[in-house]
Amino acid sequence: xxxxxxxTQNLVNTLFIIAAxxxxxLLPSIGYGQERPNIILILADDLGYGDVGFNGSEIPTPRxxxxxxxxxxxxxxxxxxxxxxxxxxxxxxxxxxxxxLRETVIPPWRDFGVDTAEVFLxxxxxxxGYKHRAMIGKWHLGHSKLAYHPLxxxxxxxxxxxxxxxxxxxxxxxxxxxxxxxxxxxxxKGYATDLLAEExxxxxxxxxxxxxxxxxxxxxxxxxxLQAKEEDLLASGFDKSLPRxxxxxxxxxxxxxxxxxQTYEAMVRALDxxxxxxxxxxxxxxxxxxxxxxxxxxxxxxPGEGGTAGNLRGHKFQExxxxxxxxxxxYWKGKFDGGKKIDQVMGFVDMFPTLVELAGYKGELNLALDxxxxxxxxxxxxxxxxxxxxxxxxxxxxxxxxxxxxNGGNPGMELKxxxxxxxxNDPYETKNVKKAYxxxxxxxxxxxxxxxxxxxxxxxxxxxxxxxxxxxxKEWTIQ
Numbered sequence: 029x030x031x032x033x034x035x036t037q038n039l040v041n042t043l044f045i046i047a048a049x050x051x052x053x054l055l056p057s058i059g060y061g062q063e064r065p066n067i068i069l070i071l072a073d074d075l076g077y078g079d080v081g082f083n084g085s086e087i088p089t090p091r092x093x094x095x096x097x098x099x100x101x102x103x104x105x106x107x108x109x110x111x112x113x114x115x116x117x118x119x120x121x122x123x124x125x126x127x128x129l130r131e132t133v134i135p136p137w138r139d140f141g142v143d144t145a146e147v148f149l150x151x152x153x154x155x156x157g158y159k160h161r162a163m164i165g166k167w168h169l170g171h172s173k174l175a176y177h178p179l180x181x182x183x184x185x186x187x188x189x190x191x192x193x194x195x196x197x198x199x200x201x202x203x204x205x206x207x208x209x210x211x212x213x214x215x216x217k218g219y220a221t222d223l224l225a226e227e228x229x230x231x232x233x234x235x236x237x238x239x240x241x242x243x244x245x246x247x248x249x250x251x252x253x254l255q256a257k258e259e260d261l262l263a264s265g266f267d268k269s270l271p272r273x274x275x276x277x278x279x280x281x282x283x284x285x286x287x288x289x290q291t292y293e294a295m296v297r298a299l300d301x302x303x304x305x306x307x308x309x310x311x312x313x314x315x316x317x318x319x320x321x322x323x324x325x326x327x328x329x330x331p332g333e334g335g336t337a338g339n340l341r342g343h344k345f346q347e348x349x350x351x352x353x354x355x356x357x358x359y360w361k362g363k364f365d366g367g368k369k370i371d372q373v374m375g376f377v378d379m380f381p382t383l384v385e386l387a388g389y390k391g392e393l394n395l396a397l398d399x400x401x402x403x404x405x406x407x408x409x410x411x412x413x414x415x416x417x418x419x420x421x422x423x424x425x426x427x428x429x430x431x432x433x434x435n436g437g438n439p440g441m442e443l444k445x446x447x448x449x450x451x452x453n454d455p456y457e458t459k460n461v462k463k464a465y466x467x468x469x470x471x472x473x474x475x476x477x478x479x480x481x482x483x484x485x486x487x488x489x490x491x492x493x494x495x496x497x498x499x500x501x502k503e504w505t506i507q
Contacts, residue, residue, distance in 0.1 A: 078338025141170020
């Protein structure tokens with residue numbers, strides 16, 4: 029980012045610290061309390077648009093579907109096509125291009141994290157009276173310095189792992205334990221999805237009644253490695269007497285062997301059960317009516333891992349709809365009109381300003397957010413907000429249109445020309461109408477150009493850079 033912006037951010041950060049101190053002193057007289065909603069943001073990992081029952085999946089997801097039936101389905105919810113950028117945008121309300129984290133994730137061997145000048149969502153929620161702010165699950169926003177640690181980004185509790193793609197049973201990545209309770213290594217035994225759900229339940233019970241709380245529950249399921257508990261495998265039709273993930277014609281193509289999809293389904297079953305446990309805990313604690321629950325995936329399904337984007341084109345790593353449009357639900361009993369779909373174009377960077385408004389924060393943000401608050405739409409006060417949503421790498425979507433530029437920078441999409449789609453008539457991106465709508469094409473191209481010109485002070489290198497010869501620190505301890 030530019031030096032001027034850094035100075036502004038440092039000043040804002042200083043003012044935030046002073047304001048936070050005053051809020052602690054004045055909290056009783058201000059009257060912040062449990063009348064403000066609890067907020068639980070649940071993130072799935074690599075779950076495709078077509079991997080939930082309410083979008084037609086064959087995989088049973090009864091608890092997610094129940095949440096969708098009682099909540100509001102955000103039908104046009106967009107994210108980045110890979111996970112670290114999505115997680116960063118959720119926390120900052122700003123496109124990850126602004127701090128060099130758009131095209132790839134932060135791998136284990138990378139000395140990189142989200143710029144510490146960026147203000148994270150829990151830092152604002154602290155000033156809105158949220159005493160407890162827990163980060164549970166997969167972090168993936170920097171692990172090489174203590175400054176990147178969740179407890180130094182506004183959270184008061186952390187339980188989970190720094191890296192992606194950990195072993196679900198040993199909790200290791202690159203041969204070292206990556207499971208932590210605050211700053212310390214955790215030796216808890218169990219299946220990762222189960223442990224994260226149990227921790228979320230424990231936090232709900234602990235935090236209830238003290239003040240409104242915020243929990244960011246970032247499950248690593250159903251991201252690879254494909255690993256599931258036996259009970260869920262058996263429920264998914266897994267036959268222990270047959271080969272695992274067989275590609276032999278005598279097995280896979282003839283239906284005589286176990287498939288990746290079966291294990292993927294088993295992992296989604298565990299995820300669904302964990303979300304159910306969270307909802308049950310809210311009901312048992314008597315706080316379901318005063319808790320906002322948001323659920324969505326971080327990107328589309330990984331190719332060849334068993335997930336699906338349904339009828340949408342593409343998958344993870346691509347800006348096609350299947351890579352960036354994900355299942356999403358928001359629930360607030362009695363406050364949001366449940367049991368319906370909204371087609372408002374919105375996405376990950378909008379969550380920051382939306383939740384800040386719902387939390388009742390009245391201060392000035394002065395953060396140059398890219399996200400827009402969607403509260404008026406969620407509350408039914410407006411049917412729609414005009415939204416031009418930048419998808420990265422030369423792609424943008426509006427309510428009716430989508431533009432993908434050939435020179436946008438994503439070789440995985442194998443583009444040979446600029447593409448304009450009318451999503452109202454062609455939601456599956458099959459017909460290029462650029463020539464018929466030249467004026468619309470040029471207008472959207474000019475909008476994209478503004479974002480394409482963003483220059484960050486540093487950019488995360490390509491995924492493979494630094495991998496050779498890397499040795500993970502003991503128990504992933506941050507020095």
